[in-house]
Amino acid sequence: MSNETHTLDTLVDKKYRHGFVTDIESDTLPPGLTEDVVRAISARKQEPEWLLEWRLEAYRYWLEMPQPHWAHLDIDAIDFQAISYFSAPRSDKDRPKSLDEVDPKLLETYDKLGVPLHERARLAGVAVDAVFDSVSVGTTFKKELKQAGVIFCSFSEAVQEHPELVRRYLGSVVPTRDNFFAALNSAVFSDGSFVYIPKNVRCPMELSTYFRINAAETGQFERTLIVAEEGSHVSYLEGCTAPMRDENQLHAAVVELVALDDAAIKYSTVQNWYPGDENGKGGIYNFVTKRGDCRGARSRISWTQVETGSAITWKYPSCILRGDDSVGEFYSVALTNNHQQADTGTKMVHIGRNTRSKIISKGISAGHGQNAYRGLVRMTPRAQNARNYTQCDSMLIGKRCGAHTFPYIEVRNPSAKVEHEATTSRIGEDQLFYCLQRGISEEDAVSMIVDGFCKQVFKELPMEFAVEAKALLEVSLEGAVG
Amino acid sequence: MLTIRNLHARVDGKEILKGLDLEVKGGEVHAIMGPNGAGKSTLGNVLAGREGYEVTQGEVIFKGRNLLEMEPEERACEGVFLAFQYPVEIPGVNNTYFLRAALNAQRKYRGEDILDSAGFLRLVRDKLKILQIGDELLRRAVNEGFSGGEKKRNEIFQMAVLEPQLAILDETDSGLDIDALKTVASGVNSLRSPDRAMILVTHYQRLLDYIVPDKVHVLANGRLVATGGAELALKLEDQGYAWLDDGGIAPLGADQQEQVASP
Numbered sequence: 154m155s156n157e158t159h160t161l162d163t164l165v166d167k168k169y170r171h172g173f174v175t176d177i178e179s180d181t182l183p184p185g186l187t188e189d190v191v192r193a194i195s196a197r198k199q200e201p202e203w204l205l206e207w208r209l210e211a212y213r214y215w216l217e218m219p220q221p222h223w224a225h226l227d228i229d230a231i232d233f234q235a236i237s238y239f240s241a242p243r244s245d246k247d248r249p250k251s252l253d254e255v256d257p258k259l260l261e262t263y264d265k266l267g268v269p270l271h272e273r274a275r276l277a278g279v280a281v282d283a284v285f286d287s288v289s290v291g292t293t294f295k296k297e298l299k300q301a302g303v304i305f306c307s308f309s310e311a312v313q314e315h316p317e318l319v320r321r322y323l324g325s326v327v328p329t330r331d332n333f334f335a336a337l338n339s340a341v342f343s344d345g346s347f348v349y350i351p352k353n354v355r356c357p358m359e360l361s362t363y364f365r366i367n368a369a370e371t372g373q374f375e376r377t378l379i380v381a382e383e384g385s386h387v388s389y390l391e392g393c394t395a396p397m398r399d400e401n402q403l404h405a406a407v408v409e410l411v412a413l414d415d416a417a418i419k420y421s422t423v424q425n426w427y428p429g430d431e432n433g434k435g436g437i438y439n440f441v442t443k444r445g446d447c448r449g450a451r452s453r454i455s456w457t458q459v460e461t462g463s464a465i466t467w468k469y470p471s472c473i474l475r476g477d478d479s480v481g482e483f484y485s486v487a488l489t490n491n492h493q494q495a496d497t498g499t500k501m502v503h504i505g506r507n508t509r510s511k512i513i514s515k516g517i518s519a520g521h522g523q524n525a526y527r528g529l530v531r532m533t534p535r536a537q538n539a540r541n542y543t544q545c546d547s548m549l550i551g552k553r554c555g556a557h558t559f560p561y562i563e564v565r566n567p568s569a570k571v572e573h574e575a576t577t578s579r580i581g582e583d584q585l586f587y588c589l590q591r592g593i594s595e596e597d598a599v600s601m602i603v604d605g606f607c608k609q610v611f612k613e614l615p616m617e618f619a620v621e622a623k624a625l626l627e628v629s630l631e632g633a634v635g
Numbered sequence: 636m637l638t639i640r641n642l643h644a645r646v647d648g649k650e651i652l653k654g655l656d657l658e659v660k661g662g663e664v665h666a667i668m669g670p671n672g673a674g675k676s677t678l679g680n681v682l683a684g685r686e687g688y689e690v691t692q693g694e695v696i697f698k699g700r701n702l703l704e705m706e707p708e709e710r711a712c713e714g715v716f717l718a719f720q721y722p723v724e725i726p727g728v729n730n731t732y733f734l735r736a737a738l739n740a741q742r743k744y745r746g747e748d749i750l751d752s753a754g755f756l757r758l759v760r761d762k763l764k765i766l767q768i769g770d771e772l773l774r775r776a777v778n779e780g781f782s783g784g785e786k787k788r789n790e791i792f793q794m795a796v797l798e799p800q801l802a803i804l805d806e807t808d809s810g811l812d813i814d815a816l817k818t819v820a821s822g823v824n825s826l827r828s829p830d831r832a833m834i835l836v837t838h839y840q841r842l843l844d845y846i847v848p849d850k851v852h853v854l855a856n857g858r859l860v861a862t863g864g865a866e867l868a869l870k871l872e873d874q875g876y877a878w879l880d881d882g883g884i885a886p887l888g889a890d891q892q893e894q895v896a897s898p
Contacts, residue, residue, distance in 0.1 A: 582686065587723040590683050591737035591793065592711035592744065601736065605727030605776065 414449030436464025489522030653857030
C-alpha cells in the first residue's frame, strides 16, 4: 500500500513543461479596476460608443455582485484591485500585418508550446488565431476561409470590421449580469475570437485558438463568440497554457455560441493552464462561463473538454435547447492532481420539444486533487418528449484525493425522460498488477488504464487533438500511480 | 527451470506458505491441488510478485536467477505468466492493443524488434486458429463484459501469444462449463512444449481428465504434503483431502509417494 502511494507520487510529480516566461516589453495598465480602467481599455481598442456603454453597464452590475462561493472549492480571497486588467505586447501600436512582423520571441514561445503558427498549422490543416495575453497576434488561413465566407478573426477586429454582427449577438447568450465572473469579463474583456459561419456553409477546416497568459499579475479575460447561421457547420478548438508563477493568476473568459436552424457547432477545449506546484503554490484560477444557445430547430451544440491544468477550475459549458428537436452534448475529462481543484460540469436546459441532451463526464483525481461534477438538467414545461442521458464516472488514483458528484435534475414536463448513471472507482491495484504481470511498465499501465477510462470523451475530439489530449494526460499523471 | 526451497510467505501479517518446496523442470506440467485456504493462490501470486505478498524465508530460483529480487514486470518479461483466477476488466482498453503492448514490452526487454500492428495481427490470427477461439475477443475491451468462460479463454489466448517459459494457471478451470473447460484444456495442451513448464493450480480433478499432469502435489496448511502421478488426483477426487490430515501433513518421502501413487 505504502509502495503504491509512493509510486503514485512519483508519477504525479511531473514538472510543468510549459513553464517559461517570454521577455518582451508589455504595455500594461496599472493594477486595479475602476470605471476609468474600463474606459481606458475601450479607448485603447478604439471601440464604438455602444460597446463602451455595454462594458460600463456590466462593470456597474459587477460592483454590486458578491463573489459566488457555492462551488466545492477552497479559494483564497481574490483581491480584484491587485490585478492588472490589460496587457498587450508593446508592438500593439503598430500591429503586425503578417506573421513575419511578429516579435520572433513571441513566435518562439509558440514553438515551445508546440504551436508553430505557420508550419504545424499548415500541416495539420488548422487555422490558428493565437491570443497572446490580450491581443490577437496572428491569424492564418484567413484567405481560404474568406472564400467560404467564413469570418474568423480576433474579437477586436470583429468589433471594427463587423460591428453589426457583434452588436446583434454579443451578450445574447451570456448576459452581462449573468454571474459575477461573466460581469467582470464583460467589463474588461480584452480580446478573443469571433467566428461567423454563413448560411449552409460547412467550415472547410477545424478552427483553433491558442490562449496563453504571459505577463505576471494580469488576468486574461477573453471573449469568444461563435455564430452558426442556418444549416452551417463548424468545429472549433481552443488550447490553453500559461507560464509558471508563484502567485495565482485569474482567468475569467466568456464563450457564447449561437446555432440557428439545422446548424451544428462542435467546441473542443484542451486546457492546460499552469496548475501550481506540488504544494499548491501558484497556478491559474480558471473561472469560465461557456454557454451555447441552440436557438434554431434541429440545431446541435457539442462541448468537449479535456481539463488538466489550472489550480482551480470553475466551469460549466452549457446548452440552452430552445429550438425544437435540438441536441446538446457535453463530453468532459477533468483531471486534478497535487492540490488542484475542479468544480465542473454542465447545464442542459430543455425548452424546445423533442430536445435531447447527453452528458458524459469523466473525473480523475490524483494526489490531493479534488474533483467535483456539478450538472443541471432542466426540463421546462414546454419540453415535450425531451430526453437526457447522463453518465458521470470518477476515478481515484491514490488515497488522498476526492471525487464528488452534484447532479441537479428539474423536471416540469411529465413526458420528459432523464437518466443518470454514476460510478466511482479507484484505479485498481488489481488492474495495475494485471498489466505488470503481462510485462507492461507501471507508467504505461497507468496511462493505458486512464486512457481507456477517457475513451468515450477522446473519441469526440478531432483526431490530432485526441492524440494531444492523451499525451497531456500522461504528462499530467506522471508520478501519479502505483 | 524452477526451484522453490523452504518458501514462507505472509499476507496481511498472516503466514500462509510455511516451508514449501517444489522443483519443476522444463517441459513438465505440475498440478497443485488442495483444500480451500491451503495457500494455492498465494503461491501463484508470490511467484508473480504481487504486492502485499511478503516472502519471509526461503528462495525461488528461476532459470538460475533469484526470482524474488525481480519486479513483477521483470518477472513477466523473463517468462513468468500467471493466468488469473479472476481476470481483471480494463474498460475502454482494447484487448488487442493491450496484448500488443504486453508482447512488445517483453520483446523490447529481450532485445527483439517491436512488432507492428500488421505483424502482430498475423501472429494473433495464427494463435486463435490453434486455440480454436473466435476473433470477437480481439475487438472488445480487456475482459470487459466477458462471461466467466470468455475471461478464462482470454487468459489462455494471452498465454499463447506471450509464449511464457513458466505458466501458472490459477484455478483456470473454476466456474467453467464442460465445453469451455475443453477449450481451455486443449489450449493448454497445444502449448505444452519441452522448453515450457506449467503449474496448474486447481481445486478439482476434472481438469486433469483433459490435461494429464506429470506430477500432482497436494498443498495443505502452507506446504506440499503429498506428491504423486496423475493417479493421486483420482484418489483425492475419490477420498477428499481428509485422509491427509492423519499425519499426512509432513512432506511424504519417496516411498510413501509410491504408496500413494498405487492405492
